[in-house]
Amino acid sequence: xxxxQVSKLHTLxxxxxxxxxxxxxxxxxxxxxxxxxxxxxxxxxxDPETGAVVAKLPNSIYAMLYHxxxxxxxxxxxxxxIHILDWKNKSELGSLQLTKAAIFDLKAYxxxxxxxxxxxxxxxxxxxxxxxxxxxxxxxxxARTIAINEQLGEVAVGYSDHHxxxxxxxxxxxxxxWKAHENSVFTLQYGPQNNLMSGSRDARxxxxxxxxxxxxxxxxxxxxxxxNHLAFSRDSKHFVTCSMDKSIKVWDAQALKLLxxxxxxRHAGHGTSVNRVLWTNYNDQLLSASDDRTISxxxxxxxxxxx
Numbered sequence: 001x002x003x004x005q006v007s008k009l010h011t012l013x014x015x016x017x018x019x020x021x022x023x024x025x026x027x028x029x030x031x032x033x034x035x036x037x038x039x040x041x042x043x044x045x046x047d048p049e050t051g052a053v054v055a056k057l058p059n060s061i062y063a064m065l066y067h068x069x070x071x072x073x074x075x076x077x078x079x080x081x082i083h084i085l086d087w088k089n090k091s092e093l094g095s096l097q098l099t100k101a102a103i104f105d106l107k108a109y110x111x112x113x114x115x116x117x118x119x120x121x122x123x124x125x126x127x128x129x130x131x132x133x134x135x136x137x138x139x140x141x142x143a144r145t146i147a148i149n150e151q152l153g154e155v156a157v158g159y160s161d162h163h164x165x166x167x168x169x170x171x172x173x174x175x176x177x178w179k180a181h182e183n184s185v186f187t188l189q190y191g192p193q194n195n196l197m198s199g200s201r202d203a204r205x206x207x208x209x210x211x212x213x214x215x216x217x218x219x220x221x222x223x224x225x226x227x228n229h230l231a232f233s234r235d236s237k238h239f240v241t242c243s244m245d246k247s248i249k250v251w252d253a254q255a256l257k258l259l260x261x262x263x264x265x266r267h268a269g270h271g272t273s274v275n276r277v278l279w280t281n282y283n284d285q286l287l288s289a290s291d292d293r294t295i296s297x298x299x300x301x302x303x304x305x306x307x
Contacts, residue, residue: 019289034061076103158185199227242274
């Protein structure tokens with residue numbers, strides 16, 4: 001048996017609208033947040049109470065990416081495209097008009113940036129010359145989430161047409177396509193043993209075996225409402241999910257067993273939809289972002305209990 005102790009360390013405020021995204025940097029203590037207020041903000045967990053605005057954009061920010069290859073912050077600017085920011089000097093290095101739709105996710109693959117858009121497009125952009133190297137559109141419904149498996153050379157994309165589609169990471173050719181859920185697929189993460197985990201607006205959490213043609217390996221009704229995001233711990237032994245039902249849940253990754261519910265009544269959690277989670281390498285602290293305009297910082301402690 002494993003006992004999970006949860007304590008809330010900080011509540012970070014300053015955003016004026018829903019906080020939609022959290023991304024780490026190369027430094028364990030530094031992370032970034034993006035919000036409906038158009039602000040991209042840098043935070044330091046060693047001194048977390050005050051954030052520094054990196055950029056203020058006219059439209060909502062649903063997706064951001066720290067691009068380690070160039071040490072830049074890439075911001076998905078809804079209805080415009082992407083902005084490449086020098087986050088240290090708070091200046092723009094370049095921008096690329098990509099879409100008139102929303103940008104829902106950004107992921108890095110070497111020097112490239114993968115972009116998922118509201119028009120169902122998956123694009124690959126060269127970060128150096130800001131040129132589109134490839135794009136594929138197999139649905140007119142939104143591409144909501146991207147997960148990369150470099151070991152298999154594959155990129156999985158979750159769509160609002162309830163499908164997951166897996167593409168070749170290099171040439172973006174479609175390899176697998178199946179109806180995975182009864183509603184939009186909001187979050188994908190590759191976990192241990194090349195399992196792909198998916199969370200959906202149908203509140204179900206599913207596991208797909210990537211080494212067996214993505215055969216379904218497990219399923220659980222994980223929340224009351226939509227699962228917005230999931231994130232693994234550094235050792236991949238645990239993961240967390242967050243939901244429109246205002247809760248965060250802590251799970252045993254191997255057993256797919258619920259270990260802890262973090263909510264407002266028990267832990268002074270969020271009072272509205274929890275949109276994003278980030279399990280940091282800074283003392284293994286967990287971050288959560290919400291429609292309530294705040295970011296919470298949590299300490300999660302696992303203790304083995306005698307049987």
